[in-house]
Amino acid sequence: MTRLVGLRGLSVLIFIGLVALALAVVGWYQRDNGEVGPLPNYSSMEIAIHAPGGGIAG
Amino acid sequence: MSTRWASGRPGSRVLREPETTPEPTTAPRAAVPEADADHRQRTGLAEQAAAISAEWAPTAGRILLGVVFFWFGYHELIQPGHWTQYVPVVSESSSLAVVLVLAHGWVLFVTAAALVAGIAPRAAAAIASVLLLEIVISLVVTGVSDTALRDLGVLGLAVCLTGCKNQRLVLRG
Numbered sequence A: 001m002t003r004l005v006g007l008r009g010l011s012v013l014i015f016i017g018l019v020a021l022a023l024a025v026v027g028w029y030q031r032d033n034g035e036v037g038p039l040p041n042y043s044s045m046e047i048a049i050h051a052p053g054g055g056i057a058g
Numbered sequence B: 001m002s003t004r005w006a007s008g009r010p011g012s013r014v015l016r017e018p019e020t021t022p023e024p025t026t027a028p029r030a031a032v033p034e035a036d037a038d039h040r041q042r043t044g045l046a047e048q049a050a051a052i053s054a055e056w057a058p059t060a061g062r063i064l065l066g067v068v069f070f071w072f073g074y075h076e077l078i079q080p081g082h083w084t085q086y087v088p089v090v091s092e093s094s095s096l097a098v099v100l101v102l103a104h105g106w107v108l109f110v111t112a113a114a115l116v117a118g119i120a121p122r123a124a125a126a127i128a129s130v131l132l133l134e135i136v137i138s139l140v141v142t143g144v145s146d147t148a149l150r151d152l153g154v155l156g157l158a159v160c161l162t163g164c165k166n167q168r169l170v171l172r173g
Helices: A002-030 B001-005 B013-020 B023-078 B093-116 B121-143 B146-162
Strands: none
Touching: A002 B023, B001 B023, B001 B121, B001 B146, B023 B121, B023 B146, B093 B121
Protein backbone atom coordinates (compact mmCIF):
# COMPACT_ATOMS: atom_id res chain seq x y z
CA MET A 1 0.00 0.00 0.00
CA THR A 2 2.79 2.40 0.96
CA ARG A 3 4.66 1.46 -2.21
CA LEU A 4 1.62 2.27 -4.32
CA VAL A 5 0.59 5.60 -2.80
CA GLY A 6 3.75 6.67 -0.99
CA LEU A 7 4.16 7.73 2.61
CA ARG A 8 2.76 11.22 2.10
CA GLY A 9 -0.11 9.89 0.02
CA LEU A 10 -0.95 7.36 2.71
CA SER A 11 -0.88 10.11 5.35
CA VAL A 12 -3.25 12.26 3.31
CA LEU A 13 -5.59 9.33 2.71
CA ILE A 14 -5.66 8.41 6.41
CA PHE A 15 -6.37 12.03 7.37
CA ILE A 16 -9.16 12.34 4.80
CA GLY A 17 -10.52 8.96 5.85
CA LEU A 18 -10.77 10.14 9.46
CA VAL A 19 -12.46 13.38 8.39
CA ALA A 20 -14.94 11.35 6.34
CA LEU A 21 -15.52 9.11 9.35
CA ALA A 22 -16.31 12.16 11.50
CA LEU A 23 -18.73 13.38 8.83
CA ALA A 24 -20.32 9.94 8.77
CA VAL A 25 -20.88 10.14 12.53
CA VAL A 26 -22.54 13.53 12.03
CA GLY A 27 -24.63 12.04 9.22
CA TRP A 28 -25.66 9.08 11.35
CA TYR A 29 -27.10 11.37 14.03
CA GLN A 30 -29.11 13.34 11.48
CA ARG A 31 -30.07 10.35 9.37
CA ASP A 32 -33.75 11.26 9.44
CA ASN A 33 -33.18 13.68 6.56
CA GLY A 34 -31.26 15.95 8.89
CA GLU A 35 -34.17 18.30 9.10
CA VAL A 36 -34.80 20.51 12.07
CA GLY A 37 -38.19 20.06 13.73
CA PRO A 38 -40.95 22.49 12.80
CA LEU A 39 -40.77 25.82 14.53
CA PRO A 40 -43.50 26.68 17.03
CA ASN A 41 -46.19 29.01 15.83
CA TYR A 42 -45.42 32.19 17.75
CA SER A 43 -48.42 34.05 16.39
CA SER A 44 -50.76 31.87 18.44
CA MET A 45 -48.90 32.57 21.67
CA GLU A 46 -49.91 35.40 23.95
CA ILE A 47 -46.89 37.58 24.40
CA ALA A 48 -47.17 40.45 26.80
CA ILE A 49 -45.70 43.64 25.45
CA HIS A 50 -45.01 46.34 28.00
CA ALA A 51 -46.14 49.76 26.87
CA PRO A 52 -44.03 52.84 27.66
CA GLY A 53 -46.71 54.22 30.00
CA GLY A 54 -46.45 51.26 32.33
CA GLY A 55 -49.46 49.36 31.02
CA ILE A 56 -49.50 46.11 29.11
CA ALA A 57 -50.35 46.25 25.48
CA GLY A 58 -51.37 43.40 23.16
CA MET B 1 17.25 31.25 -51.69
CA SER B 2 19.35 34.12 -50.45
CA THR B 3 21.94 31.69 -49.16
CA ARG B 4 22.26 30.17 -52.60
CA TRP B 5 22.69 33.57 -54.15
CA ALA B 6 25.31 34.53 -51.65
CA SER B 7 27.22 31.36 -52.34
CA GLY B 8 27.23 31.97 -56.10
CA ARG B 9 30.08 33.29 -58.12
CA PRO B 10 30.90 36.86 -57.14
CA GLY B 11 31.08 38.18 -60.68
CA SER B 12 27.95 36.55 -61.99
CA ARG B 13 25.34 38.87 -63.57
CA VAL B 14 22.59 36.42 -62.87
CA LEU B 15 23.08 36.95 -59.17
CA ARG B 16 22.81 40.69 -59.53
CA GLU B 17 19.51 40.53 -61.39
CA PRO B 18 17.28 40.16 -58.35
CA GLU B 19 18.79 43.30 -56.90
CA THR B 20 17.91 45.32 -60.01
CA THR B 21 14.49 43.82 -60.65
CA PRO B 22 11.60 46.30 -60.75
CA GLU B 23 9.21 46.68 -57.81
CA PRO B 24 6.17 44.85 -59.25
CA THR B 25 8.09 41.57 -59.25
CA THR B 26 9.45 42.04 -55.73
CA ALA B 27 6.06 42.89 -54.19
CA PRO B 28 4.52 39.37 -54.49
CA ARG B 29 7.75 37.87 -53.15
CA ALA B 30 7.46 40.06 -50.05
CA ALA B 31 3.81 39.09 -49.55
CA VAL B 32 4.48 35.36 -49.69
CA PRO B 33 6.93 35.30 -46.76
CA GLU B 34 4.50 37.39 -44.70
CA ALA B 35 1.68 34.91 -45.31
CA ASP B 36 4.08 32.08 -44.68
CA ALA B 37 5.21 33.63 -41.40
CA ASP B 38 1.59 34.17 -40.39
CA HIS B 39 0.78 30.56 -41.21
CA ARG B 40 3.82 29.37 -39.29
CA GLN B 41 2.86 31.51 -36.31
CA ARG B 42 -0.68 30.12 -36.31
CA THR B 43 0.60 26.56 -36.66
CA GLY B 44 3.06 27.21 -33.85
CA LEU B 45 0.32 28.52 -31.58
CA ALA B 46 -1.93 25.55 -32.41
CA GLU B 47 0.89 23.13 -31.71
CA GLN B 48 1.68 24.92 -28.46
CA ALA B 49 -1.99 24.79 -27.41
CA ALA B 50 -2.13 21.11 -28.33
CA ALA B 51 1.00 20.41 -26.32
CA ILE B 52 -0.34 22.25 -23.25
CA SER B 53 -3.69 20.49 -23.64
CA ALA B 54 -2.05 17.07 -23.93
CA GLU B 55 0.01 17.79 -20.86
CA TRP B 56 -2.66 19.28 -18.61
CA ALA B 57 -6.00 17.86 -19.83
CA PRO B 58 -5.71 14.58 -17.86
CA THR B 59 -4.87 16.57 -14.73
CA ALA B 60 -7.81 18.93 -15.25
CA GLY B 61 -10.16 15.99 -15.86
CA ARG B 62 -8.85 14.19 -12.79
CA ILE B 63 -9.31 17.20 -10.51
CA LEU B 64 -12.79 17.98 -11.86
CA LEU B 65 -13.85 14.36 -11.40
CA GLY B 66 -12.49 14.60 -7.86
CA VAL B 67 -14.60 17.71 -7.22
CA VAL B 68 -17.72 15.82 -8.36
CA PHE B 69 -16.84 12.92 -6.06
CA PHE B 70 -16.19 15.32 -3.16
CA TRP B 71 -19.58 16.95 -3.59
CA PHE B 72 -21.52 13.68 -3.70
CA GLY B 73 -19.41 12.05 -1.00
CA TYR B 74 -19.86 14.99 1.37
CA HIS B 75 -23.63 15.09 0.88
CA GLU B 76 -23.98 11.33 1.24
CA LEU B 77 -22.05 11.54 4.49
CA ILE B 78 -23.90 14.40 6.16
CA GLN B 79 -27.38 13.77 4.72
CA PRO B 80 -27.66 10.02 4.17
CA GLY B 81 -31.44 10.18 4.46
CA HIS B 82 -31.64 11.94 1.11
CA TRP B 83 -29.79 9.11 -0.66
CA THR B 84 -31.32 5.95 0.79
CA GLN B 85 -33.88 5.90 -2.03
CA TYR B 86 -31.08 4.97 -4.45
CA VAL B 87 -30.02 1.88 -2.50
CA PRO B 88 -31.26 -1.16 -4.40
CA VAL B 89 -32.99 -4.14 -2.76
CA VAL B 90 -32.75 -2.75 0.79
CA SER B 91 -35.71 -0.90 2.29
CA GLU B 92 -35.35 2.87 2.09
CA SER B 93 -36.30 3.45 5.71
CA SER B 94 -34.01 0.79 7.17
CA SER B 95 -30.84 1.52 9.10
CA LEU B 96 -28.93 -0.79 6.74
CA ALA B 97 -29.69 1.59 3.87
CA VAL B 98 -28.27 4.49 5.88
CA VAL B 99 -25.13 2.50 6.71
CA LEU B 100 -24.67 1.57 3.04
CA VAL B 101 -25.05 5.20 1.96
CA LEU B 102 -22.52 6.30 4.60
CA ALA B 103 -20.05 3.64 3.47
CA HIS B 104 -20.55 4.68 -0.15
CA GLY B 105 -20.05 8.33 0.78
CA TRP B 106 -16.87 7.49 2.67
CA VAL B 107 -15.40 5.68 -0.34
CA LEU B 108 -16.41 8.55 -2.62
CA PHE B 109 -14.81 11.09 -0.28
CA VAL B 110 -11.49 9.25 0.02
CA THR B 111 -11.39 8.53 -3.73
CA ALA B 112 -12.03 12.22 -4.37
CA ALA B 113 -9.06 13.13 -2.16
CA ALA B 114 -6.86 10.69 -4.06
CA LEU B 115 -7.99 12.14 -7.40
CA VAL B 116 -7.54 15.78 -6.44
CA ALA B 117 -4.22 15.29 -4.65
CA GLY B 118 -2.92 12.96 -7.35
CA ILE B 119 -2.31 9.99 -5.05
CA ALA B 120 -1.97 6.92 -7.28
CA PRO B 121 -4.14 8.68 -9.88
CA ARG B 122 -4.68 5.72 -12.20
CA ALA B 123 -5.65 3.42 -9.35
CA ALA B 124 -7.98 6.12 -7.99
CA ALA B 125 -9.50 6.53 -11.45
CA ALA B 126 -9.98 2.75 -11.65
CA ILE B 127 -11.80 2.78 -8.28
CA ALA B 128 -13.86 5.73 -9.53
CA SER B 129 -14.75 3.73 -12.64
CA VAL B 130 -15.96 0.80 -10.54
CA LEU B 131 -18.00 3.14 -8.32
CA LEU B 132 -19.56 4.87 -11.31
CA LEU B 133 -20.28 1.57 -13.03
CA GLU B 134 -22.11 0.46 -9.90
CA ILE B 135 -24.04 3.75 -9.82
CA VAL B 136 -24.97 3.52 -13.50
CA ILE B 137 -26.12 -0.10 -13.14
CA SER B 138 -28.21 0.70 -10.07
CA LEU B 139 -29.79 3.64 -11.91
CA VAL B 140 -30.42 1.72 -15.13
CA VAL B 141 -32.07 -1.12 -13.21
CA THR B 142 -34.78 1.30 -12.16
CA GLY B 143 -35.09 2.65 -15.72
CA VAL B 144 -32.97 4.75 -18.07
CA SER B 145 -33.06 8.36 -16.97
CA ASP B 146 -31.21 11.61 -17.59
CA THR B 147 -29.21 11.02 -14.43
CA ALA B 148 -28.11 7.56 -15.60
CA LEU B 149 -26.94 8.92 -18.96
CA ARG B 150 -25.06 11.78 -17.30
CA ASP B 151 -23.32 9.33 -15.00
CA LEU B 152 -22.49 7.21 -18.04
CA GLY B 153 -20.54 10.18 -19.40
CA VAL B 154 -18.74 10.65 -16.09
CA LEU B 155 -17.94 6.93 -16.18
CA GLY B 156 -16.36 7.52 -19.59
CA LEU B 157 -14.14 10.22 -18.10
CA ALA B 158 -13.08 7.91 -15.26
CA VAL B 159 -12.28 5.07 -17.68
CA CYS B 160 -10.29 7.48 -19.84
CA LEU B 161 -8.30 8.69 -16.82
CA THR B 162 -7.52 5.10 -15.87
CA GLY B 163 -5.45 4.84 -19.05
CA CYS B 164 -3.69 8.21 -18.79
CA LYS B 165 -0.04 7.87 -17.83
CA ASN B 166 0.81 11.52 -18.35
CA GLN B 167 -0.33 13.21 -15.15
CA ARG B 168 0.81 16.49 -13.59
CA LEU B 169 0.45 17.65 -9.97
CA VAL B 170 0.90 14.14 -8.64
CA LEU B 171 1.76 13.46 -5.00
CA ARG B 172 4.64 11.03 -4.84
CA GLY B 173 6.81 9.76 -2.01
